[in-house]
Amino acid sequence: MGPAEYLQQKKQLIDQTLECYLSQENSPVFEAMRYSVLDGGKRFRPLLLMACGEYFGAPEKLLLPYACAIELIHSYSLVHDDLPMMDNDDYRRGKFSCHKKFGQGLALLAGDGLLSLAFEILAEAPAPEQNPQIKDMIISEIARTIGPSGMIAGQYLDISFNPENQDVSVNQEIALKKTAGLIRVSGVSGARLAGASPVQVEAVEKFGTYLGLAFQLRDDLEDLAQDLSVSKPLRPNLASILGVESSLELLEELRSKAENSLREFKIYSDILEFFIHQIQFQPEKKA
Ligand code: GRG
Numbered sequence: 001m002g003p004a005e006y007l008q009q010k011k012q013l014i015d016q017t018l019e020c021y022l023s024q025e026n027s028p029v030f031e032a033m034r035y036s037v038l039d040g041g042k043r044f045r046p047l048l049l050m051a052c053g054e055y056f057g058a059p060e061k062l063l064l065p066y067a068c069a070i071e072l073i074h075s076y077s078l079v080h081d082d083l084p085m086m087d088n089d090d091y092r093r094g095k096f097s098c099h100k101k102f103g104q105g106l107a108l109l110a111g112d113g114l115l116s117l118a119f120e121i122l123a124e125a126p127a128p129e130q131n132p133q134i135k136d137m138i139i140s141e142i143a144r145t146i147g148p149s150g151m152i153a154g155q156y157l158d159i160s161f162n163p164e165n166q167d168v169s170v171n172q173e174i175a176l177k178k179t180a181g182l183i184r185v186s187g188v189s190g191a192r193l194a195g196a197s198p199v200q201v202e203a204v205e206k207f208g209t210y211l212g213l214a215f216q217l218r219d220d221l222e223d224l225a226q227d228l229s230v231s232k233p234l235r236p237n238l239a240s241i242l243g244v245e246s247s248l249e250l251l252e253e254l255r256s257k258a259e260n261s262l263r264e265f266k267i268y269s270d271i272l273e274f275f276i277h278q279i280q281f282q283p284e285k286k287a
Contacts, residue, residue: 002270014047037072
């Protein structure tokens with residue numbers, strides 16, 4: 001089975017499991033949560049968790065709840081990011097964003113609900129038999145990565161960003177905290193659940209970080225391309241500050257660094273490399 005087929009199968013499993021987790025009740029909050037998670041989304045982060053975990057030998061059943069929790073966290077961040085007081089987006093995943101469909105109050109609560117449900121799932125998830133205490137470490141690592149020193153700090157830097165500021169390092173810090181953190185911790189959680197050695201975890205950490213930085217830069221490039229084509233104001237991002245040519249060079253550099261992080265530690269996996277291949281700039285592809 002090739003990487004694309006492998007990932008397609010895992011995606012189906014993740015989608016089915018997410019549907020189960022989100023079908024507990026028929027309340028308006030659950031409806032808004034289901035709307036925001038199901039029927040859309042590439043599942044990049046949970047797939048990365050599953051792929052890293054299975055590469056190092058963890059069973060699918062062990063990884064699945066962690067993978068779904070990560071996707072719920074990602075979905076919460078998108079629902080809140082789309083709110084008018086944040087990035088103010090009317091569309092997400094090819095349809096109305098949550099607040100456009102359900103109103104701001106319900107969207108705020110749906111995001112809160114997704115985040116809480118993610119930690120309920122993590123708390124109830126099985127621990128690896130050989131090393132049960134690693135579960136606590138994984139949960140606190142996820143919480144730290146998305147918390148006030150991680151993703152929330154990155155989001156604050158983003159919303160308080162001064163458009164006059166052409167500082168590359170602030171934009172890199174935003175990308176690291178806002179986007180790369182969750183991607184990195186997805187891979188690392190999978191590796192830890194599989195009992196990977198500290199050196200192997202370090203490899204996945206580097207791989208995930210470069211992958212996450214490339215992911216954000218590709219997104220910046222797509223925003224820039226879209227902006228140029230519809231000529232609507234764009235908040236300056238790393239791609240607009242560096243310019244298209246230098247950004248494409250940096251994107252290639254980040255992708256090679258991601259690949260080298262695996263090679264350096266003698267990890268050869270066409271599935272993990274497939275994640276790097278997926279991060280390519282295609283201007284017309286922004287959803
Ligand atoms: C609100 C606390 C809080 C944080 C929000 C992640 C984030 C922080 C904001 C998202 C802003 C954004 C669109 C960043 C670009 C990179 C990114 C996360 C894109 C969306 O992820 P994909 O492409 O989306 O994996 P799908 O829909 O496939 O899941």
